[in-house]
Amino acid sequence: MDIGLFGQYLANGVMLGTMYALVAVGFTLFFGVLDVIKFSHGDVLMLGSFTGFTVYIGLLSLGIENPWVMIAAILVVSIITTAALGAIIARYLVLPLKSAPPLNILLITLMLGTAIREAVRLFYPDGSNPKAFPALLPTASVDLGGFALRADSVILVAAGIAVIIGLNLVINRTRLGLAIRAVAQDEETAKIMGINYTMIVLVTFAIGSGAAAFAGIMNGLYYNEVNFGMGLLLGLIGFCAAIIGGLGNIYGAILGGFLFAGLQTIGAVALPFASAYKDVFAFGVVIALMAWKPTGLIAERSSDRV
Amino acid sequence: MTHSGNRRTLISAALAASLSLSFANGALAKDTVKVGFIGPLTGGVSSIGLGGRNSAELAVALRNQDPDAKYEYELEVLDDECKPNVGVQVATKLAASRDVLGAVTHYCSSVAMGAVDIYHKFNLPVIVWGAVLPDITYGNDYTEVHRINGTMINQNEAAAKFMTDQGYKTWAIIHDTTDYGKGHNEYFSKYLTENGGEILGTFGVTSDQQDFTAELTKIKQMNPEVVYFGGLTPLAVRIRQQMDKLGIEAQFQGASGLKSESYFTGLSGDLAEGTVTFLEGAPAEKLPGGEYFMAEYEKEGYGESFEAYGPFSFAAMNLLMDAIEEVGADRKKVTEYLADVQEHASITGPVTFDEHGQNTVALITPYVAQDGEWVVWSDSAYADGTRTLTGK
Numbered sequence: 212m213d214i215g216l217f218g219q220y221l222a223n224g225v226m227l228g229t230m231y232a233l234v235a236v237g238f239t240l241f242f243g244v245l246d247v248i249k250f251s252h253g254d255v256l257m258l259g260s261f262t263g264f265t266v267y268i269g270l271l272s273l274g275i276e277n278p279w280v281m282i283a284a285i286l287v288v289s290i291i292t293t294a295a296l297g298a299i300i301a302r303y304l305v306l307p308l309k310s311a312p313p314l315n316i317l318l319i320t321l322m323l324g325t326a327i328r329e330a331v332r333l334f335y336p337d338g339s340n341p342k343a344f345p346a347l348l349p350t351a352s353v354d355l356g357g358f359a360l361r362a363d364s365v366i367l368v369a370a371g372i373a374v375i376i377g378l379n380l381v382i383n384r385t386r387l388g389l390a391i392r393a394v395a396q397d398e399e400t401a402k403i404m405g406i407n408y409t410m411i412v413l414v415t416f417a418i419g420s421g422a423a424a425f426a427g428i429m430n431g432l433y434y435n436e437v438n439f440g441m442g443l444l445l446g447l448i449g450f451c452a453a454i455i456g457g458l459g460n461i462y463g464a465i466l467g468g469f470l471f472a473g474l475q476t477i478g479a480v481a482l483p484f485a486s487a488y489k490d491v492f493a494f495g496v497v498i499a500l501m502a503w504k505p506t507g508l509i510a511e512r513s514s515d516r517v
Numbered sequence: 518m519t520h521s522g523n524r525r526t527l528i529s530a531a532l533a534a535s536l537s538l539s540f541a542n543g544a545l546a547k548d549t550v551k552v553g554f555i556g557p558l559t560g561g562v563s564s565i566g567l568g569g570r571n572s573a574e575l576a577v578a579l580r581n582q583d584p585d586a587k588y589e590y591e592l593e594v595l596d597d598e599c600k601p602n603v604g605v606q607v608a609t610k611l612a613a614s615r616d617v618l619g620a621v622t623h624y625c626s627s628v629a630m631g632a633v634d635i636y637h638k639f640n641l642p643v644i645v646w647g648a649v650l651p652d653i654t655y656g657n658d659y660t661e662v663h664r665i666n667g668t669m670i671n672q673n674e675a676a677a678k679f680m681t682d683q684g685y686k687t688w689a690i691i692h693d694t695t696d697y698g699k700g701h702n703e704y705f706s707k708y709l710t711e712n713g714g715e716i717l718g719t720f721g722v723t724s725d726q727q728d729f730t731a732e733l734t735k736i737k738q739m740n741p742e743v744v745y746f747g748g749l750t751p752l753a754v755r756i757r758q759q760m761d762k763l764g765i766e767a768q769f770q771g772a773s774g775l776k777s778e779s780y781f782t783g784l785s786g787d788l789a790e791g792t793v794t795f796l797e798g799a800p801a802e803k804l805p806g807g808e809y810f811m812a813e814y815e816k817e818g819y820g821e822s823f824e825a826y827g828p829f830s831f832a833a834m835n836l837l838m839d840a841i842e843e844v845g846a847d848r849k850k851v852t853e854y855l856a857d858v859q860e861h862a863s864i865t866g867p868v869t870f871d872e873h874g875q876n877t878v879a880l881i882t883p884y885v886a887q888d889g890e891w892v893v894w895s896d897s898a899y900a901d902g903t904r905t906l907t908g909k
Contacts, residue, residue, distance in 0.1 A: 219763070340564060434758060480735060489731070
């Protein structure tokens with residue numbers, strides 16, 4: 212394989228990995244603070260990208276055409292809306308069920324995800340058809356020996372990685388992050404120490420959902436297409452990535468995201484059988500990894516708590 | 518005695534009078550019979566399904582306005598979501614309700630494949646209005662199953678010939694791994710090889726895949742002149758979009774499942790321009806009854822376009838109602854009638870069913886995407902040389 216082609220595969224994989232990691236970070240945050248699995252995460256992401264698309268149409272009708280202004284507006288509105296939605300889900304669906312069996316939360320969010328998906332399909336104008344998400348980033352590309360490196364891809368990956376690093380800094384370096392980690396480790400003690408438990412849970416869900424919205428916009432800008440079903444597979448893959456990385460560990464989620472993207476690329480490219488089986492291959496390896504390390508590659512330190 | 522005898526005559530006279538009255542009523546009000554329509558009304562290909570449903574509804578509405586019709590028709594519409602599991606459920610629901618005499622069913626081949634067994638089991642005569650997989654009619658000997666549109670065999674034979682005639686030599690094939698996509702791959706590959714085309718690589722993809730960059734990067738390395746996609750519009754939109762991202766400069770060619778208006782709403786910029794696809798039959802305006810169909814469709818003021826298969830759905834529904842008019846409200850008799858359909862007039866041209874219930878039309882029309890709409894090849898700026906396909 213020549214170097215240009217290798218570079219192309221690498222770029223594709225890094226792009227996918229960044230998106231998966233952003234989704235996985237959400238799963239891992241929710242699990243970390245509340246020990247819940249929020250299955251509506253993928254559909255919240257889809258809602259984020261549709262919100263962005265709606266903002267774009269709104270801006271167009273207002274006559275604003277500067278792409279940077281548009282991207283900023285799309286990101287701000289979409290992330291805030293989706294973060295608010297995440298907090299609302301946490302407040303009214305997840306927290307009330309906190310003492311119920313975890314299976315109930317899993318089921319209720321699974322159903323919520325379906326409801327969101329179907330609502331977009333049925334109530335968004337012409338929602339059942341794919342929508343052309345605008346290409347707002349510069350599309351200039353450099354040809355590096357058969358490998359077209361595009362400016363928009365570079366910007367997207369850089370922004371995605373910046374968001375992941377930023378989240379990591381928030382969790383590990385700020386007072387808010389300290390509070391989140393305290394709640395994650397021991398809810399009772401955290402409360403005794405004067406941490407507003409409900410607020411921290413809501414903020415965590417808002418952060419996770421905001422990250423999903425960012426991934427959704429990134430997805431839209433990269434593929435230039437959004438559809439109501441996009442969250443389904445992304446959510447599942449993000450969840451798998453969080454699991455193989457070690458649910459509850461933010462580095463694990465990032466590692467898991469890139470690992471899954473790598474597996475998919477290898478499955479489609481390097482294996483002798485047809486590319487149709489790339490997901491079978493990727494999920495198969497995930498199963499094997501889980502059998503090998505049931506708590507994930509980087510296990511959550513406090514996963515042994517009762 | 519005489520008194521009671523008188524009373525008896527009186528009663529019987531009254532009875533006779535009331536009986537004759539009820540007969541008279543029967544002759545005035547027509548019996549209502551039910552017919553069904555199944556298609557994808559939600560989901561990625563719902564625009565085609567809604568167009569088909571509207572067209573079937575139109576056929577029923579027009580028939581009900583006809584004073585010569587023997588029955589009043591009631592249409593039961595069900596949504597198969599283009600998912601085989603849902604399709605089997607709604608097919609069972611329709612087939613199991615005894616007052617439904619026949620149905621016009623399915624756009625998605627994978628759904629139709631699952632449902633034909635049910636129609637056979639319940640003896641419900643159906644006419645497929647859009648699914649193109651040959652096995653739907655040819656893979657069984659169910660007398661209940663008919664199809665008004667052509668199959669992907671005819672379609673791909675014409676497509677392979679057309680594209681090799683344009684001078685293309687090398688192809689990369691992407692197909693979704695449903696029965697529909699696999700069938701297209703099989704027949705297109707077969708006829709392409711016969712016509713001297715070379716296939717550099719074949720890629721199966723799942724029907725909800727989002728990212729195709731791995732497959733497309735491999736295709737870029739192969740450097741084919743044409744990328745052929747056997748599948749439906751939502752995936753085609755993503756593939757075409759990502760071809761551009763990776764800088765693949767090849768002609769994009771689709772199959773019947775691509776010819777939908779949503780191809781243009783899903784693609785940004787002028788990426789759609791120049792895409793070629795093929796469809797059984799001819800565009801509505803070129804069909805024998807096309808003018809009439811389009812005028813009536815316009816009159817009803819439907820919110821959605823009738824799309825590629827609307828005329829077929831309309832023709833299928835009319836054929837079904839013709840059968841009921843002729844033989845009465847009996848599923849078995851309708852099936853027998855449909856078995857002998859020869860040169861039956863319809864807006865899509867004369868319909869003749871072969872022994873498998875397959876309409877033998879082999880009319881295939883090539884289309885090209887030009888300025889945001891599907892234009893019949895012979896009418897396009899590409900045919901007269903004003904514009905050229907990629908690489909020509």
